[in-house]
Amino acid sequence: MIRVQLCTQQPLAVAGLRNILLGDAGIQIIEQPGDIADVILRGRPSCADVAIVQSEPKVLKYLRSASAGHAVAATYPIVVVTGPLFEHAVLGAISGGIRGFVSDRAVDEELVPAVRCLAEGRAFLSPRITNGLLDWLAGQLPADPTRFSRANKVLTEREREVLIELGLGHSNAQIAERFVISQTTVRSHVYHILTKLGLPNRTQAVLFGYQYQLITRVA
Structure with missing residues (x-):
């Protein structure tokens, strides 16, 4: 059983994410609400395996802090649900230890596979994000x-x-x-x-x- 903590204070977002996750019998949502600040400052709850956060200005502020992100992500896999991001924002989050990115345009299809990948110690990068990121990286070579x-x-x-x-x-x-x-x-x-x-x-x-x-x- 994979235990997931939803780190967002937006009621509609919580409801939508819960509905997707509860469709998988192998995932349990822990009743311990929090936000990205809780994850960064307090670290991983003892009862959770994966955290899910939504990309918003406050979240990006924390994710850009490589030292803070790495300290948490080293022990607490984090999935970021996001819209389009600038390539440097993605790379900054990756350098901070974030290994899960789900497109908000494909969250129904990508969220559960992302949670499973991170729970197994693997990374998940949405193809909608991968394409732009690789285009940008290729231009640097x-x-x-x-x-x-x-x-x-x-x-x-x-x-x-x-x-x-x-x-x-x-x-x-x-x-x-x-x-x-x-x-x-x-x-x-x-x-x-x-x-x-x-x-x-x-x-x-x-x-x-x-x-x-x-x-x-x-x-």
Whole structure:
């Protein structure tokens, strides 16, 4: 059972988040209301596994404090439900230890998976946020035309399609469903992409794809 603390003082927001979370039998909402200040100043409640906060001016103020965020996030996973954010705001929160970002435009689909990811020690970054962030990061990287040319030559059409799906934040299972292939085949495609491009992991493959415009931004 994953125990979740809702850290928002907005009644409508609390009601909406509760309805989504209570639809999953493996999640329990603890009756200990609080806000982001409580999380930062007091730390993790002994009875909670994950905190959910909403992005608003006060929240962003605390999340921009890397030292405060890191001290809490190191022991208390925090999911931020947010609208569009400037890239530096996302990076600032990430540097502060925040590992969960859910788009308020897709909260019904993303909230429960995000809670589960953070409870398991993994990160969750909404594809709606990932696309803009990777576009921005790619713009900070120097481009090498020879690598772009080589990538176009060595990747098959299906491998480029899989690279695009990775860039959209899709899992192996989602990619398999998209192309009506097995997850084993997807893993094989990812392995070949990494090998052919000389990249260490799928995150680097996604950055490479954005940098050399093999992946185009999808809103």
